[in-house]
Amino acid sequence: MIQAILLFSLGSFIGHVLPRFPVLLLSRGRGFNVHFPPHPDPVPLGPHLNQRVLHLRTFYWLGLIVALIPLGVGFASVRWGNSAFGFGLWLSSGWLVLNRLQALIGGQKPPWTRAMAEQLQVVMDGTKGSLACCSWPAPAWGMTRVRCGNCSKVLHKAARPDLGRKRSDGRIVGMLRLLVSDGYPMIHPIEEE
Ligand SMILES: [Zn+2]
Numbered sequence: 001m002i003q004a005i006l007l008f009s010l011g012s013f014i015g016h017v018l019p020r021f022p023v024l025l026l027s028r029g030r031g032f033n034v035h036f037p038p039h040p041d042p043v044p045l046g047p048h049l050n051q052r053v054l055h056l057r058t059f060y061w062l063g064l065i066v067a068l069i070p071l072g073v074g075f076a077s078v079r080w081g082n083s084a085f086g087f088g089l090w091l092s093s094g095w096l097v098l099n100r101l102q103a104l105i106g107g108q109k110p111p112w113t114r115a116m117a118e119q120l121q122v123v124m125d126g127t128k129g130s131l132a133c134c135s136w137p138a139p140a141w142g143m144t145r146v147r148c149g150n151c152s153k154v155l156h157k158a159a160r161p162d163l164g165r166k167r168s169d170g171r172i173v174g175m176l177r178l179l180v181s182d183g184y185p186m187i188h189p190i191e192e193e
Contacts, residue, residue: 011088022059027164042140159185
């Protein structure tokens with residue numbers, strides 16, 4: 001009985017983590033973040049940020065394809081191997097697939113969207129020309145809003161999702177935090193600017 005529970009937990013853990021690997025790992029290396037200040041500093045708006053939002057969006061949806069692995073292995077395991085382990089795999093990866101697909105028919109939007117990248121572009125365009133907040137606008141995305149680094153004017157209010165940088169809380173805690181938040185902004189009152 002205890003063995004079955006342990007195997008079920010192991011299966012559901014793997015089914016939970018594996019499809020999130022693209023978001024967890026693909027952009028965290030130093031080489032991928034030379035254009036960004038270290039986490040959790042504000043990220044300057046610009047093509048690199050837009051590109052990062054779009055990349056994370058791709059990694060997020062890539063998770064659906066990766067989820068086919070635990071779904072397949074889970075199916076095989078229920079059929080021919082250890083059913084507790086297989087059921088755990090099935091349950092958590094199946095839940096992830098359902099959860100992500102429901103975004104297509106409504107409900108919570110993914111943490112990174114094309115609309116988000118477009119919105120950032122609009123904010124950046126707004127700092128050029130006659131409507132600029134000051135002479136040397138430097139818009140950057142902080143924890144809860146986009147603010148000009150030069151004159152401190154708030155240009156856009158939006159909580160910042162994870163942006164694929166190596167997290168300041170270290171590899172293990174950072175990864176756990178991401179597994180819990182799934183990339184969505186985690187705003188604590190203390191972190192409020
Ligand atoms: Zn300004």
